[in-house]
Amino acid sequence: MTRSLNLNDIQGNVLRAYGRYSFPFARYFFLNIAKPHQGRAFVDAVRQKVTTSARWPEQAEKPDCTVNIGFSFQGMLKLEIRQRTLQTMPLEFVEGMKNRAFILGDRDNTKIEEEAEGWDAHWDPLWRRNRRGDGNDSNNVHMWISLNAQLKQPGGDQPVDALEEKTAWLRDLCAKSDDGVRILPGIGRDTPDLDYLQASAVFDDVGGVKVPTPKEHFGFADGIGDPVFEGQYPADVEKTAVIGRGKRMDGKWEPIATGEFILGHPDESQELPPAAVPPEFSNNGTFMAFRKLHENVQTFDEVLTEEAENYAKINDIPLIEARETLRAKMCGRWVDGVPLAVVPTYDEWLAFRTRKGMDDPDPFKAAKAQYDYLKSPEASDFRYADDMACVKCPGGSHLRRVNTRDYLDPLNAFGTDPKTGKPHSNPKATSALNKRRRVLRRGLPYGASDPKNNTDKTQQGVAMMLMGSSLFRQFEFVQQQWIEYDLDFHQGNNTCPLLGNHDHHKRHTIASDPASVRQPYVMSKLKTFVECRGGEYFFIPSMTALRMMAMGIVDPT
Amino acid sequence: MPDFDSGHIFLTTMAPIKGPSGNNTHTSFEQKVRMALVKLPTALQSPATKGIGLNSPFSRNTRTHLARMFVLNDAVYNGRVGSNPLLNMGENLTQLQHVDQLNCSYLVFCADIDAVTDDGAPLPKVMSAAKQKEVRANYARKLWDTMELELQDIYSNCVGFEDVDTADEFAAYLEKCHVQTTMPFHDYYLDLPKFNDLPVKLLVGAVLVPAVVALLALLLRILGYLDMPWLGWSSLWTFIGAAIVTALALGWAIWYANQNGEKPLPPAKYDDLPSVLKALYMQQNFANFAIEQQGATAEDLHASFGAFLDRHKPSDKTGPTQTPGVISSAAMAQSD
Numbered sequence: 079m080t081r082s083l084n085l086n087d088i089q090g091n092v093l094r095a096y097g098r099y100s101f102p103f104a105r106y107f108f109l110n111i112a113k114p115h116q117g118r119a120f121v122d123a124v125r126q127k128v129t130t131s132a133r134w135p136e137q138a139e140k141p142d143c144t145v146n147i148g149f150s151f152q153g154m155l156k157l158e159i160r161q162r163t164l165q166t167m168p169l170e171f172v173e174g175m176k177n178r179a180f181i182l183g184d185r186d187n188t189k190i191e192e193e194a195e196g197w198d199a200h201w202d203p204l205w206r207r208n209r210r211g212d213g214n215d216s217n218n219v220h221m222w223i224s225l226n227a228q229l230k231q232p233g234g235d236q237p238v239d240a241l242e243e244k245t246a247w248l249r250d251l252c253a254k255s256d257d258g259v260r261i262l263p264g265i266g267r268d269t270p271d272l273d274y275l276q277a278s279a280v281f282d283d284v285g286g287v288k289v290p291t292p293k294e295h296f297g298f299a300d301g302i303g304d305p306v307f308e309g310q311y312p313a314d315v316e317k318t319a320v321i322g323r324g325k326r327m328d329g330k331w332e333p334i335a336t337g338e339f340i341l342g343h344p345d346e347s348q349e350l351p352p353a354a355v356p357p358e359f360s361n362n363g364t365f366m367a368f369r370k371l372h373e374n375v376q377t378f379d380e381v382l383t384e385e386a387e388n389y390a391k392i393n394d395i396p397l398i399e400a401r402e403t404l405r406a407k408m409c410g411r412w413v414d415g416v417p418l419a420v421v422p423t424y425d426e427w428l429a430f431r432t433r434k435g436m437d438d439p440d441p442f443k444a445a446k447a448q449y450d451y452l453k454s455p456e457a458s459d460f461r462y463a464d465d466m467a468c469v470k471c472p473g474g475s476h477l478r479r480v481n482t483r484d485y486l487d488p489l490n491a492f493g494t495d496p497k498t499g500k501p502h503s504n505p506k507a508t509s510a511l512n513k514r515r516r517v518l519r520r521g522l523p524y525g526a527s528d529p530k531n532n533t534d535k536t537q538q539g540v541a542m543m544l545m546g547s548s549l550f551r552q553f554e555f556v557q558q559q560w561i562e563y564d565l566d567f568h569q570g571n572n573t574c575p576l577l578g579n580h581d582h583h584k585r586h587t588i589a590s591d592p593a594s595v596r597q598p599y600v601m602s603k604l605k606t607f608v609e610c611r612g613g614e615y616f617f618i619p620s621m622t623a624l625r626m627m628a629m630g631i632v633d634p635t
Numbered sequence: 636m637p638d639f640d641s642g643h644i645f646l647t648t649m650a651p652i653k654g655p656s657g658n659n660t661h662t663s664f665e666q667k668v669r670m671a672l673v674k675l676p677t678a679l680q681s682p683a684t685k686g687i688g689l690n691s692p693f694s695r696n697t698r699t700h701l702a703r704m705f706v707l708n709d710a711v712y713n714g715r716v717g718s719n720p721l722l723n724m725g726e727n728l729t730q731l732q733h734v735d736q737l738n739c740s741y742l743v744f745c746a747d748i749d750a751v752t753d754d755g756a757p758l759p760k761v762m763s764a765a766k767q768k769e770v771r772a773n774y775a776r777k778l779w780d781t782m783e784l785e786l787q788d789i790y791s792n793c794v795g796f797e798d799v800d801t802a803d804e805f806a807a808y809l810e811k812c813h814v815q816t817t818m819p820f821h822d823y824y825l826d827l828p829k830f831n832d833l834p835v836k837l838l839v840g841a842v843l844v845p846a847v848v849a850l851l852a853l854l855l856r857i858l859g860y861l862d863m864p865w866l867g868w869s870s871l872w873t874f875i876g877a878a879i880v881t882a883l884a885l886g887w888a889i890w891y892a893n894q895n896g897e898k899p900l901p902p903a904k905y906d907d908l909p910s911v912l913k914a915l916y917m918q919q920n921f922a923n924f925a926i927e928q929q930g931a932t933a934e935d936l937h938a939s940f941g942a943f944l945d946r947h948k949p950s951d952k953t954g955p956t957q958t959p960g961v962i963s964s965a966a967m968a969q970s971d
Contacts (some may be wrong), residue, residue, distance in 0.1 A: 080940075081737070081739070082654070082736060084655065085655055085663060086663030086666065087663050087666060129661070130661045136659050324918070325730075335731070344734050346731075348715040348731060349715075350712055350714070357708075361708065508729065510729070621662070621663070622666055625666070625669075625670065
């Protein structure tokens with residue numbers, strides 16, 4: 079691609095995972111529009127503060143606090159976007175996440191609709207009241223607004239004041255809207271009045287100094303291998319960023335086509351992704367699934383401990399080794415983010431950590447070493463086609479499900495290469511059957527990080543945002559076929575050991591290298607560790623479309 | 636077909652819109668052009684636009700029949716170029732094809748204008764390239780004189796517009812953006828003109844006659860006749876000579892057809908904008924007059940018609956007449 083993207087037209091959260099650009103705090107607001115006219119005025123006011131993808135600092139100043147906005151289908155209907163545009167919106171977006179619960183595995187899909195009545199009882203009140211289908215629109219979620227804030231001071235764990243100022247600004251806009259727009263309360267089960275989801279990176283306390291970490295509440299380093307697409311980075315950055323994060327073609331890593339993530343650009347099948355008309359409305363926009371994913375940290379710890387004791391006994395290894403190994407085999411990375419595909423065994427991992435300086439006695443140096451490693455292409459530069467037997471990284475592990483890399487290339491050979499006596503390395507494997515299933519992951523953990531006191535009942539998890547030009551083809555497919563099902567990985571009905579629902583399927587198979595003395599192991603007591611507490615599908619319009627929505631005119635200029 | 640036809644210039648210009656660099660406002664120049672365009676009033680042609688009361692700035696001259704400005708973001712991508720799967724079995728379908736793109740977004744400005752340098756002047760039948768250029772420049776200056784602020788608002792987001800401060804500079808700028816097109820949009824002839832019909836029989840004959848001779852000579856040669864019967868010439872040389880004449884005649888026929896196609900059609904009668912406006916004005920007023928005079932005596936009708944002619948001056952297209960950019964003279968009266 080020779081022509082650069084119009085970054086000023088694309089919202090900033092599409093190109094950037096803010097958490098990785100020194101914005102460790104976020105607030106997510108969900109709003110209802112009661113009056114279309116006031117709704118448009120509100121959108122017009124917010125539009126002028128929206129953070130775009132323009133590069134910092136050469137194209138735009140880096141803000142202390144970013145602003146981004148998205149709309150549910152119901153919100154677009156309420157804003158009186160013309161019918162011709164609305165009726166060309168994708169079906170899954172029109173239906174909304176709640177109505178897709180069966181597909182997504184958010185509701186028990188062994189139950190028929192009558193039996194599943196009340197399946198969303200564990201959702202936040204905000205999301206339970208959304209899309210009831212009773213004709214009452216006053217509690218429906220129409221808009222999503224996110225504020226992402228920088229750190230006030232290095233070493234602290236407080237956001238810049240701009241976060242509170244922008245919050246006050248939003249409240250003020252609502253107050254001035256003559257009851258036309260309101261922020262919806264009901265975030266969290268026990269906090270009926272809470273009207274925003276506060277998210278923040280998990281901070282480590284190092285001798286009183288607070289250090290933001292890439293961890294989520296189970297302790298895994300998260301958000302490492304986000305896809306890289308054409309036009310996302312300047313050419314010099316792209317060269318390294320693309321390694322392990324683009325698509326693999328002819329033994330090389332290349333950026334994924336822009337149209338997989340941004341509407342109006344050619345995608346991997348060399349088509350324009352289907353989008354609502356007119357093109358000026360859809361171009362440079364995208365779709366986003368917002369999911370509040372609660373983490374049952376207590377259950378996770380209990381199950382892990384029980385399985386680890388068993389695993390340690392069978393293999394006659396120390397409990398700590400069993401624990402760390404099982405964690406890694408569930409995720410696909412060791413807790414610090416080092417991929418199993420590169421460093422498959424516990425001993426190698428310990429040696430690797432030492433070599434990289436991650437065990438430095440100075441905790442700051444250690445944290446810096448880990449940070450540098452995760453930012454480097456090395457953390458993403460690996461493949462699965464050379465491990466078709468899954469002895470390094472289990473076939474059902476979280477990582478192999480959400481990004482299958484070159485594993486699904488239909489030409490990959492299984493078994494042992496008679497020439498070398500080793501497994502086939504399939505050097506020419508491509509990202510076929512994977513490159514059209516990628517999603518941009520955005521978001522941050524929410525809830526207090528207090529491993530000693532956190533239980534299943536305390537509020538903690540990840541505010542997850544998944545973006546792509548087709549929710550159906552990308553997010554929903556990955557969720558349904560790869561997270562909640564396992565046929566593509568030859569593991570039957572097993573679900574993702576971390577994200578999957580384990581009401582019915584509780585197993586995770588860990589293969590073992592036949593050359594090693596280690597036994598294969600099947601975890602069999604998995605419980606549901608991550609459960610969705612609500613969410614919705616949003617359209618993330620371009621700046622052009624936002625202006626059209628604010629003006630109430632979808633015009634062809 | 637060039638821009639000039641039927642006494643009009645079908646103007647097409649494309650001004651490149653600035654790219655992202657050096658714009659520290661979070662708003663792209665493309666977006667700014669769109670915003671300037673969306674604020675531009677359209678002609679008063681519908682109840683909604685009539686209500687606004689602001690007429691299109693293009694109505695400030697009496698040369699513009701139609702004008703359109705829009706942002707051309709990029710070439711429309713229509714997917715992979717298909718091929719016959721049997722003939723191209725070796726094609727690597729996993730290899731992405733090159734995607735054509737414009738090097739930047741463009742502001743497209745199209746207009747259908749009278750090809751004159753004085754409003755209301757008779758429309759010319761033919762026009763040299765130099766004269767066409769002069770007409771375009773004159774129109775650009777006219778626009779600058781009547782809608783400078785609007786043009787600055789729109790074009791200030793385009794590449795190379797920084798140095799444009801005068802009507803002449805705008806004319807030079809627009810000339811740089813000029814693209815020759817073959818897509819006229821036009822109104823109708825009252826009486827059909829003499830079209831530039833192609834002399835098809837002559838052209839076909841000029842090619843076919845030597846071709847038949849060549850074929851005949853070739854056939855004779857193949858059958859063993861070294862000389863042409865009766866004529867006695869070498870059949871080979873006859874074939875070669877006739878083949879050369881055929882090729883020349885074919886080239887000439889193609890050249891002639893192209894030349895003929897490029898000849899502009901003459902303008903229609905009353906096809907300049909002031910005449911069109913006057914005609915619309917007369918049509919409406921005459922219809923009203925006819926209704927008012929139903930049942931009138933011959934004397935009264937005669938007197939009234941005299942007054943009608945005095946008042947509306949049918950032969951004077953400078954006035955009274957309909958303002959440009961309104962749907963009817965009545966609408967004009969309302970908005971006054």
